Amino acid sequence: MRRFVVVGHKAVTTPKFSLNDLPGGAGRMDIVARCVNASLFISHDLRRDVECFAVLLGEPEPPVTVRVNGERVRYLSPDERSPAALIKKALGVLEQGVPPAGETESTPGVFVSRRSFAEVIGGLTDIVYLHEAGEDIRSAGLKGDEAFVLSDHQNLTPDEEATLASAGARRVSLGKKLYHADQCIVVVNYELDRLLDG
């Protein structure tokens, strides 16, 4: 299974945010929402073999991780509000109380937990850190089932980079230009489609 892990450094960890103000009050939740959809949508279908981890590190009670599984997810539409609404529901379920170590399915295919970035990374293998100084994606020998890690509008912190280094993450580049996180995900899916499907 292919995975994308996006870190929302300011993305709020309360359901009390407005779907009408994702960039502001919700701490750039718009970026997280676009990353979920870039991971999972393809024309007239979802990518069943992909899941997206949104690691939310904003106030008031970080960390929270929301995992959206392409095979099982329901009620997801291509507009930005739709994944944001699923995250909002997930945060509401979490607020009602979930066993500290557990992961709860808040809506079909959406799983919420208090996992940290390090815990998420610790549970994954074949980790790829998308980074301008990495190997070119076209010659990096990817197999398509890696876990790709991206940051929101802020860079990963030195601590987060150290977590990736400890996990043996490879650095892979998309070329000389830098893109938004959701654009990177679109490009990774595309490059892997080209690699695997011709």
Add this chain to the structure above:
Amino acid sequence: MRRFVVVGHKAVTTPKFSLNDLPGGAGRMDIVARCVNASLFISHDLRRDVECFAVLLGEPEPPVTVRVNGERVRYLSPDERSPAALIKKALGVLEQGVPPAGETESTPGVFVSRRSFAEVIGGLTDIVYLHEAGEDIRSAGLKGDEAFVLSDHQNLTPDEEATLASAGARRVSLGKKLYHADQCIVVVNYELDRLLDG
């Protein structure tokens, strides 16, 4: 200059739509909005050499064309509501009355007119129709300043396809998978970045 032309077959032509319901009441204006942003945004900057034409064909008074110029546009943010708000303003200006043949700058870098799809295409050269049966983008010999035409969730109509054929449009493919219109734009920009910048 690189151009993207996206046809919103149901996208409304009145400013009386809600930014909170872009997929429904606004006739999949969410797709148009994402296409504008996919055309123009890159990390921490806008693509100054790109413009996006949104051809709106929904009720009540089609056609309307909104042109967003990457060099001049202001007040554009990466979230979906932001380009939708600029389009809403453009439609409001148009409603106040614009000379039938003219184009008016509704906000900096955003130009609105009653141009039809055929009129927009008639004003462009080096037209590329993104189509699954076309030449592969990687070997099509693109120069980067073409005008790429895409449809929203509906296919182009036979009439629209005939307009493209009359204009000598080439068909270019992104591979075997089919993507959402905004994802296609991200990929085209990426492929051209790779081609032009290495």
